[in-house]
Amino acid sequence: MLMPPTISTINPSQGPTTGGTTVTLTGTGMTGSTAVRFGSTNATSFVVNSATQITAVSPPRAAGAAAVIVVHPTGNSNSVTFTYVVAPVPVVTSVAPSSGPTSGGTSVTLTGTGFTGATAVTFAGVPATSFVVNSATQITAVTPAGSAGAAVVTVTTPGGSSAPDAFFFYAAPPVLTGAAPAQGPAAGGVIITLTGSNLLNASAVRFASTNAASFTVVSATQITATAPAGTGSSPITVVTPGGTSNPVAFTYVAAPTLTSLVPSSGPTSAGTVVTLIGANLASATAVSFGGTAVPFTVVSDTQITAVAPAGAGGPVTVTVTTVGGTGPGLTYTRVAAPGI
Missing domain, CATH: 2.60.40.10 (Immunoglobulins)
Incomplete structure (x- = not known):
């Protein structure tokens, strides 16, 4: 049976x-x-x-x-x-992180109470891409795409829906429009002013893959950053909760070098045209004879012509300063006329 x-x-x-x-x-x-x-x-x-x-x-x-x-x-x-x-009404007390890109995809942790049995998590009414109820006090959710601005985060359980007092802030992606100056020495240290939009809350400024030595967010449209050491082309990007910006050009310039002066000597009077031969001379900003700045013309990246100033007889050091810095100098000798 x-x-x-x-x-x-x-x-x-x-x-x-x-x-x-x-x-x-x-x-x-x-x-x-x-x-x-x-x-x-x-x-x-x-x-x-x-x-x-x-x-x-x-x-x-x-x-x-x-x-x-x-x-x-x-x-x-x-x-x-x-x-x-009787199921409690859920309460959301914190959202972390509290901001992310409008494209969605940010994994956020919701902390609160009454989450057991949650049936929905929404951001401004849009369902989360996915969510997991970790415990009665914690949910992890992936944000959907949204519009820039504040989005109310709501948890729904058998006990009801949470009050609209928890927010996730969608940040528009940062945009860079310029960097000034757009060149700097390979040793780094130059302060760059970046202009653009949506730059608030920047978490990083990068020169290629290297973080800036330091940076300051001045406003939503401007950041100042100190370039790290580097070489060659090094596009600058900014990282914010809205994502990573487009790159803007920045180029590291090697320090100038001089290999010869033609002629390497001349009279104590002014007017001798001296040809400076070397490398990395194209961005020259100054030519100095013994500390005295003189007129000059950049002929090419390997040649500059300069006019020697008047001065006492004897040797003086000739230097070139470029965006890349001031290179080692060469000796130019002033020769006094006989009987002087």
Whole structure:
């Protein structure tokens, strides 16, 4: 003679009055069961997994204890208790990080209370790309795409929806329009003014892949940054919660070098045209004879012509200053005329 089913455990043993809790009933003789009842109300749905297990979804019911039984052609099972509780309204107390790009994709941690059984997380009414309920006090969610500005973050559970007092700020992507100066010495140290838009809350300024030695956000349209050491072309980008900006050009200039002066000597009077030969001379900003700045013409990256100033007889050091700095000098000798 077949015996009615028996229930030994129910897990979980409580859930919200709104129903919807999936419970697992473990016992014996479950095969062929025709119903699962919570009090006098049939389960919303149920599945006989095996002779020893049934999963059932609790129907809505008033708060309090409900006797759960399994109905079977051989008779009803013993009962176990499932307790209906009033689910708390969820409360979101913090969102971290609190900002990210309008393109979405930011993983944020929501902290608060009453998150158990959350059925939705929205940002300005748009469902999160995905979310995971870690505990009654924490949810991780991935932001959907959104418009620049503040977006109300809402968590919905069987207890209701959280109040509209938690926010995620969508940041428009940063845009750079210029860098001045656009060149600097390979040793770094030059202060660059970056102009553009959406530059607030910048977290990094990069010269190619190297972070700036330091930077200051002046406004939403301007940042000053100190260039690190580098070589060659090194596009500058800015990183903000809105993403990474477009690059703007910046070039490192090597320090100038001089290899010869032609002629290397001349009279103490002014006017001798001297050709300076070397390398990295194209961006020359000054030519000096013994500390005296003189007129000059950049002929090419390897040649400059300059006019020697008047001065006492003897050697003086000739130097060239460029965007790349001031290079080592060469000796020019003033020769006094006989009898002077």
